[in-house]
Amino acid sequence: MSSLDLARWQFAITTIYHFIFVPLSIGLALLTAGLQTAWVRTGQDRYLRATKFWGKLLAITFAMGVVTGVWQEFQFGMGWSAYSRFVGDIFGAPLAMEGLFAFFLESTFLGLWLFGWDKLPRKVHLATAWAFAVGTILSAYFILTANAWMQHPVGYTINEATNRAELTNYAAVLTNNTALVALAHTIGVAFLTAGAVMAGVAAWHLARKRHVDVFRPSLKVGLWSAVVAGLILSVSGHTDAQIMTEQQPMKMAAGEALWDTEEECAGFSVFAVGDVEEGRNHINIQLPCMLSFLATGSFDGTVEGINDLQAASVEEFGPGSYVPPVGLSYWSFRLMIGFGLMASAVALVLLFLTRGDRDPPRRWLWTVVTAAMVLPFLGNAMGWIFTEVARQPWTVYGVMFTEDAVSGSVPTWQFATSLALLAVLYGVMAVVWFGLMRRYATVEPASAPTEPEYDPDNPDKPLTFAY
Amino acid sequence: MTLADVWFVLIAVLWMMFFVLEGFDYGVGMNLPVVSRSDTERRVVVNTIGPVWDGNEVWLLVAGAAIFAAFPEWYAALFSALYIPLTVLVIALVLRGVAFEYRGKRDDSAWRARWDVAIVIGSTLPPLLLGVAFANIVRGLPIDADHQYTGTVLTGLNPYGLLGGVTVLAVCFFLGAVYLALKTGGEVRERARGSARIGGAVAAVLAVAFLLWTQWEHGDVASAVLIVLGALALLGSLWFVQQGRDGVAFSAAAAAMALTVVALFVVVYPTVLPSTLDPAFDLTVENASSTDYTLTIMTWVAVPMTPLVLLYQGWSYWVFRRRLTVERIPPAVYAGHPDAPRE
Numbered sequence: 001m002s003s004l005d006l007a008r009w010q011f012a013i014t015t016i017y018h019f020i021f022v023p024l025s026i027g028l029a030l031l032t033a034g035l036q037t038a039w040v041r042t043g044q045d046r047y048l049r050a051t052k053f054w055g056k057l058l059a060i061t062f063a064m065g066v067v068t069g070v071w072q073e074f075q076f077g078m079g080w081s082a083y084s085r086f087v088g089d090i091f092g093a094p095l096a097m098e099g100l101f102a103f104f105l106e107s108t109f110l111g112l113w114l115f116g117w118d119k120l121p122r123k124v125h126l127a128t129a130w131a132f133a134v135g136t137i138l139s140a141y142f143i144l145t146a147n148a149w150m151q152h153p154v155g156y157t158i159n160e161a162t163n164r165a166e167l168t169n170y171a172a173v174l175t176n177n178t179a180l181v182a183l184a185h186t187i188g189v190a191f192l193t194a195g196a197v198m199a200g201v202a203a204w205h206l207a208r209k210r211h212v213d214v215f216r217p218s219l220k221v222g223l224w225s226a227v228v229a230g231l232i233l234s235v236s237g238h239t240d241a242q243i244m245t246e247q248q249p250m251k252m253a254a255g256e257a258l259w260d261t262e263e264e265c266a267g268f269s270v271f272a273v274g275d276v277e278e279g280r281n282h283i284n285i286q287l288p289c290m291l292s293f294l295a296t297g298s299f300d301g302t303v304e305g306i307n308d309l310q311a312a313s314v315e316e317f318g319p320g321s322y323v324p325p326v327g328l329s330y331w332s333f334r335l336m337i338g339f340g341l342m343a344s345a346v347a348l349v350l351l352f353l354t355r356g357d358r359d360p361p362r363r364w365l366w367t368v369v370t371a372a373m374v375l376p377f378l379g380n381a382m383g384w385i386f387t388e389v390a391r392q393p394w395t396v397y398g399v400m401f402t403e404d405a406v407s408g409s410v411p412t413w414q415f416a417t418s419l420a421l422l423a424v425l426y427g428v429m430a431v432v433w434f435g436l437m438r439r440y441a442t443v444e445p446a447s448a449p450t451e452p453e454y455d456p457d458n459p460d461k462p463l464t465f466a467y
Numbered sequence: 468m469t470l471a472d473v474w475f476v477l478i479a480v481l482w483m484m485f486f487v488l489e490g491f492d493y494g495v496g497m498n499l500p501v502v503s504r505s506d507t508e509r510r511v512v513v514n515t516i517g518p519v520w521d522g523n524e525v526w527l528l529v530a531g532a533a534i535f536a537a538f539p540e541w542y543a544a545l546f547s548a549l550y551i552p553l554t555v556l557v558i559a560l561v562l563r564g565v566a567f568e569y570r571g572k573r574d575d576s577a578w579r580a581r582w583d584v585a586i587v588i589g590s591t592l593p594p595l596l597l598g599v600a601f602a603n604i605v606r607g608l609p610i611d612a613d614h615q616y617t618g619t620v621l622t623g624l625n626p627y628g629l630l631g632g633v634t635v636l637a638v639c640f641f642l643g644a645v646y647l648a649l650k651t652g653g654e655v656r657e658r659a660r661g662s663a664r665i666g667g668a669v670a671a672v673l674a675v676a677f678l679l680w681t682q683w684e685h686g687d688v689a690s691a692v693l694i695v696l697g698a699l700a701l702l703g704s705l706w707f708v709q710q711g712r713d714g715v716a717f718s719a720a721a722a723a724m725a726l727t728v729v730a731l732f733v734v735v736y737p738t739v740l741p742s743t744l745d746p747a748f749d750l751t752v753e754n755a756s757s758t759d760y761t762l763t764i765m766t767w768v769a770v771p772m773t774p775l776v777l778l779y780q781g782w783s784y785w786v787f788r789r790r791l792t793v794e795r796i797p798p799a800v801y802a803g804h805p806d807a808p809r810e
Contacts, residue, residue, distance in 0.1 A: 073528055078550050082543070096532040099525060100772040167764075414620070417551065421554060462794070
């Protein structure tokens with residue numbers, strides 16, 4: 001394998017891995033802050049116990065997100081230095097702002113939240129939970145403006161003398177519609193992932209009739225979160241598809257394995273088998289006109305096909321193939337939608353079945369909710385695979401090819417070494433993380449403290465929380 | 468003074484904050500097996516930095532991202548040149564970060580012992596690697612006309628680079644020991660003082676040697692002043708440790724670290740990455756920087772945000788200001804077997 005292949009595998013593996021923890025952290029941060037708010041407002045112990053229970057899973061997950069994030073920032077300069085040189089004037093700023101606005105806020109206020117139960121008045125302590133949660137969203141926003149610029153570069157010019165992209169309008173980068181819709185989609189993903197996990201873990205306890213006072217409200221919060229997320233994801237996904245069709249028509253065409261332009265009423269493919277060499281499908285089962293609606297908002301909208309877009313790209317950029325891996329794009333797009341819809345659908349059905357104080361009619365339905373925890377994680381991975389793979393061969397759409405972005409001065413063995421080391425490390429850490437999550441998800445929630453934890457008159461008493 | 472100069476100064480400040488704050492918490496990690504004898508004592512040590520280590524580490528991320536944003540050429544050349552050392556650095560930081568969070572999560576002494584090893588290794592490698600890296604930034608790397616690194620993975624392991632590595636390691640160790648003396652009580656504190664005395668003596672010898680070498684080869688008047696002040700602060704800190712004045716000792720040790728980092732930036736300016744092949748290939752503040760437009764925006768962000776961050780981070784240090792002793796460590800709270808909940 002070449003340095004380029006290794007660097008691409010490394011980027012893919014580390015990014016998908018990092019994103020296992022990110023949406024769960026964002027979602028759990030918001031939901032846990034919500035539960036703590038319920039406790040502060042109502043004074044009911046069950047909300048405090050729920051807050052501490054979910055807070056533990058949040059801390060275990062957030063730690064993984066933090067440490068895997070270091071590599072995410074460093075690898076641009078390490079493995080993709082040609083890219084960093086070319087786009088640094090634009091791309092570095094959101095990363096630095098993410099640090100200044102978000103990372104400091106998250107890390108400092110998580111520390112205050114975890115260790116501050118006995119040090120801070122109740123409302124101040126609650127504010128630290130929200131400051132942390134806001135930090136996670138700010139972090140998502142800034143990194144998505146950076147990624148969106150790769151999907152749809154705006155506010156820049158190419159300096160012919162230095163051969164660098166230079167920023168001309170940072171407001172355009174921050175308000176890039178590609179970024180804003182991606183942020184909405186990511187917040188949806190965070191609510192879906194955390195909601196599914198909260199509901200799935202609660203269902204495990206409820207199936208055993210354990211700690212119902214804590215897990216009944218947790219179940220409802222989780223299910224509602226996943227259902228609302230389904231709406232957010234559908235609306236933002238539909239908007240994203242229309243933006244994508246306009247900004248990156250090849251991505252849409254590859255995602256649909258649509259070889260030839262459909263002037264009107266393009267069908268949404270559910271299952272297709274095709275031949276990439278020949279540029280056509282052998283089998284294609286479609287929902288009539290649905291692609292036109294998804295991609296253009298109108299049932300008789302035109303959707304351009306791969307073969308026509310390839311010809312247009314050759315005319316614009318010169319000879320070469322501008323077609324991303326169609327099979328991977330097609331299936332990752334489908335599976336992303338499929339996994340996401342399934343997760344929301346399970347939540348919707350269970351929300352109905354558990355309305356009021358009801359239990360679902362069959363005990364195995366609880367198990368379905370628990371098993372459904374895996375769906376958002378699969379959907380999230382598929383979503384990023386689609387977004388990044390179907391942009392190929394570009395790393396910055398229409399501006400820079402991926403093959404030109406890799407570090408030329410780094411020998412291949414170094415890429416191979418880091419990839420091997422990270423694969424082993426990440427593999428081991430995944431096992432450790434999952435083991436701890438399972439352990440802490442299945443334990444009894446701690447009982448509420450008998451007296452208030454905040455006691456400023458007695459500063460030398462034992463800590464309420466310590467590593 | 469151009470905007471690029473302003474950003475050079477800001478980046479020096481970010482690294483200075485990083486080396487002082489994360490410096491002492493690397494030192495705390497290194498001192499873990501030195502100052503503690505029981506699990507409760509180890510928990511005293513870990514919890515002195517429990518609420519703050521993550522915030523300290525962010526200074527590294529922001530310093531790195533600020534180089535990317537303000538000096539893309541510097542970021543690209545440096546980070547790709549240091550590919551393997553940075554890979555090791557990241558692995559060390561991964562292990563160290565989760566170790567703090569996870570070590571107390573199981574009632575299993577083998578589990579805790581493994582995470583303690585991760586804390587020690589993860590706290591030792593980063594200052595060593597970054598020390599070697601910074602010494603080599605001062606000394607220069609083989610950078611060609613295209614600003615591409617032409618050296619090997621062994622190029623940085625020259626005597627000056629290695630001395631820089633062990634110096635930063637020793638100063639972090641000392642800083643951590645003084646921090647522990649300041650933040651703990653009882654026997655841990657006594658051992659931390661002993662560790663600070665020995666560690667401080669070693670750090671002083673190494674630092675004086677490294678700083679003299681730096682001054683001799685690369686220095687000017689300004690760096691000479693900073694280096695003398697840094698050395699005095701370090702020696703003063705040692706003296707205050709002897710006197711049992713932990714607070715002053717820690718401030719002096721932190722000042723020594725800060726002055727050393729600033730001295731290195733002063734020495735290298737206006738170059739940001741000298742080329743050992745030909746001075747014409749040097750990366751400088753001028754030829755490595757982003758456009759004025761980008762730097763202007765970044766300045767508008769950094770000028771209000773950095774003090775705000777310092778304010779709330781300072782507040783978190785204030786909230787957790789009390790000394791920790793074994794008496795203040797609560798019984799270990801962990802999840803037992805699912806069928807026999809212990810919490």
